[in-house]
Amino acid sequence: MDLGDLVPIIAIVMVFGMPIAIVAIVQISKARANAELQKTLRMSIEKGQPLPPEFVESMARTVPKAKNPMNDVRAGLILIAVAAGLMIWNYLDHGMVGGHMSGVAAIPGLIGVALLILGIIGLNTRKNDK
16 A cells, blocks of 8 residues: 555544534543542542532633523524625625535525524523513
8 A cells, every 4th residue: 555545534533523523622621620530529528527608709700601592593694694704705706695605605694593583582582581
């Protein structure tokens, strides 16, 4: 097997493997830090030591906030703008709307439309609950 034959295989593995490896490394490090924090917390509770107020405040800051429907609306509008930008780029590059780039632009565009609909439904539901 020639070295020239391995270059495309290595390129494909790197393109798809590196993002997966990066996400895995980040998730593993977060899980280890969380496990160490839980172990320390468990040991201090078992020994009967009080928790310092700074520690309790830092724990409260790390809890993720509840999802807001406006986040969906915002993300939907951003994705629709990305799709529009891709279509404008295709128009400026090839002088036509549609073509090969319209399929690529449809992916973020349709996801954006779905998020926009979910956000609007969530906002209406929240208004009706109040």
